Amino acid sequence: IAGITQAPTSxxxxxxxxxxxxxxxxMRHNAMYWYRQDLGLGLRxxxxxxxxxxxxxxxxxxxxxxxxxxxxxFPLTLASAVPSQTSVYFCASSDSLxxxxxxxxxxxxxxxxxx
Amino acid sequence: xQNIDQPTEMTATEGAIVxxxxxxxxxxxNGLFWYQQHAGEAPTFLSYNVLDGLEEKGRFSSxxxxxxxxxxxxLKELQMKDSASxxxxxxxxxxxxxWGAGTKLIIKP
Numbered sequence: 164i165a166g167i168t169q170a171p172t173s174x175x176x177x178x179x180x181x182x183x184x185x186x187x188x189x190m191r192h193n194a195m196y197w198y199r200q201d202l203g204l205g206l207r208x209x210x211x212x213x214x215x216x217x218x219x220x221x222x223x224x225x226x227x228x229x230x231x232x233x234x235x236x237f238p239l240t241l242a243s244a245v246p247s248q249t250s251v252y253f254c255a256s257s258d259s260l261x262x263x264x265x266x267x268x269x270x271x272x273x274x275x276x277x278x
Numbered sequence: 279x280q281n282i283d284q285p286t287e288m289t290a291t292e293g294a295i296v297x298x299x300x301x302x303x304x305x306x307x308n309g310l311f312w313y314q315q316h317a318g319e320a321p322t323f324l325s326y327n328v329l330d331g332l333e334e335k336g337r338f339s340s341x342x343x344x345x346x347x348x349x350x351x352x353l354k355e356l357q358m359k360d361s362a363s364x365x366x367x368x369x370x371x372x373x374x375x376x377w378g379a380g381t382k383l384i385i386k387p
Contacts, residue, residue: 205365205379206321221374253320264309264328265369269320 165189167270169254175276176244184239184273186254194259195237196267197221197229199250206253212237213259244277251275280304282378284366289384290356298351298364298381306371312340312351313365315380321365324351353383361385 167188176182188195197209208221212231226248228240237256241248251274255267282302290296302310309328313321327333327342327349339352353360363380370376 203379206367206377208374259373264326265373265375266311266323266326267375268323271320 167254167256167268169252169270169273171273172271173274173276175278176241178245178277179243182241182244182275184241184252184254184275186237186239186270187235188237188254188256188268188270189235190256190258190268191234192256192258192268193234194257194265195231196255196257197227197237197239198253198255199223199248200253200272201250209239209252244275246277249275249277280370280376282366282368282376284364284378284381286379287382287384289386290353292356292358292385292387294356295352295354296356296383298353298366298383300349300351300366300378302347302349302366302368302376302378304368304370304376307344308369308371308373310340310342310349311367311369311375312338312349313367315363315365317362324364356385358385358387 170185193214196211198206207223210229212218215234253272254270257267284300312324315321325340332341337354342349363382365380366378368376
């Protein structure tokens with residue numbers, strides 16, 4: 164693979180169910196991000212990780228959790244899905260080391276519908 | 279608070295030139311990015327400006343004025359495939375990327 168992959172591509176989920184969105188990158192980027200994109204609101208940061216083993220909260224972290232056990236993978240978990248979490252979810256990564264431009268590269272997205 | 283403003287929607291004609299403006303108010307500045315996003319797809323990187331002035335890359339150019347908190351993306355010789363949303367984003371003092379809501383560009387024949 165080259166770049167960032169996300170799975171699943173789309174999912175319909177019953178409210179109250181647990182769901183993990185997967186994200187894998189092969190660019191050896193140290194930083195990874197999860198965004199949600201809703202019509203008219205632009206991209207909003209959910210959680211981020213500056214390096215393996217560390218994570219941080221973004222603008223809209225409630226109801227979501229992440230882990231970063233290694234450089235390549237950054238799964239996003241919804242512990243108990245609610246309809247307001249219906250959105251398109253994008254994973255991104257960047258090389259945020261000194262001297263880089265911090266350009267973020269995005270995966271293809273997961274379209275999640277919570278009923 | 280931090281804020282990025284860009285027009286919601288613009289319309290232009292195939293073959294013409296269009297300028298998409300972006301103004302920002304952020305806590306610190308470590309660079310400004312423009313991304314293109316076609317409907318149903320992921321954002322893709324177009325340009326990065328950290329110093330004042332114009333950066334040209336083929337049909338696309340991006341301009342930055344840090345003193346005015348202002349940038350624009352200039353698209354020349356418009357093609358139908360340029361119909362997309364264009365996202366402006368600023369890297370703040372904490373190296374967090376602050377995103378605008380995007381400008382939907384409609385190209386008419």
